[in-house]
Amino acid sequence: xxxxxxxxxxxxxxxxxxxxxxxxxxxxxxxxxxxxxxxxxxxxxxxxxxxxxxxxxxxxxxxxxxxxxxxxxxxxxxxxxxxxxxxxxxxxxxxxxxxxxxxxxxxxxxxxxxxxxxxxxxxxxxxxxxxxxxxxxxxxxxxxxxxxxxxx
Numbered sequence: 001x002x003x004x005x006x007x008x009x010x011x012x013x014x015x016x017x018x019x020x021x022x023x024x025x026x027x028x029x030x031x032x033x034x035x036x037x038x039x040x041x042x043x044x045x046x047x048x049x050x051x052x053x054x055x056x057x058x059x060x061x062x063x064x065x066x067x068x069x070x071x072x073x074x075x076x077x078x079x080x081x082x083x084x085x086x087x088x089x090x091x092x093x094x095x096x097x098x099x100x101x102x103x104x105x106x107x108x109x110x111x112x113x114x115x116x117x118x119x120x121x122x123x124x125x126x127x128x129x130x131x132x133x134x135x136x137x138x139x140x141x142x143x144x145x146x147x148x149x150x151x152x
Contacts, residue, residue, distance in 0.1 A: 005133065013058075014137070023140055025138060034130070034131060045118075046113050057148040059148060086118050
């Protein structure tokens with residue numbers, strides 16, 4: 001695992017979140033941790049293929065996801081993770097990953113991304129715990145979004 005793999009996703013997340021939620025996120029501390037799905041979290045998993053292989057997983061507490069979707073909807077208060085909310089949060093992961101893949105391409109790394117897979121519970125995720133590079137993004141008034149990079 002190389003730390004530079006996370007940089008395009010971090011920079012892309014900052015740009016996209018600022019555009020869609022009108023908040024400038026601050027990066028927390030880079031670390032390595034076991035990625036374990038926990039209840040009351042929303043997980044957005046995007047596969048990476050090409051010159052890099054693996055997954056990018058965005059994790060956020062359900063309350064944070066609701067606040068993020070509300071911000072994306074121009075402040076309209078969202079109170080449940082219905083199909084529209086899941087679609088919006090899925091698109092957030094897709095936009096971040098799409099921008100990051102363009103940044104990687106501009107650095108000479110060719111990758112493709114898979115469509116986002118949104119999981120709403122630990123049991124439905126079917127994901128074995130793995131070590132990942134992780135960095136939290138702290139968004140004032142919204143909460144934290146964890147970016148977890150599982151690249152071989």
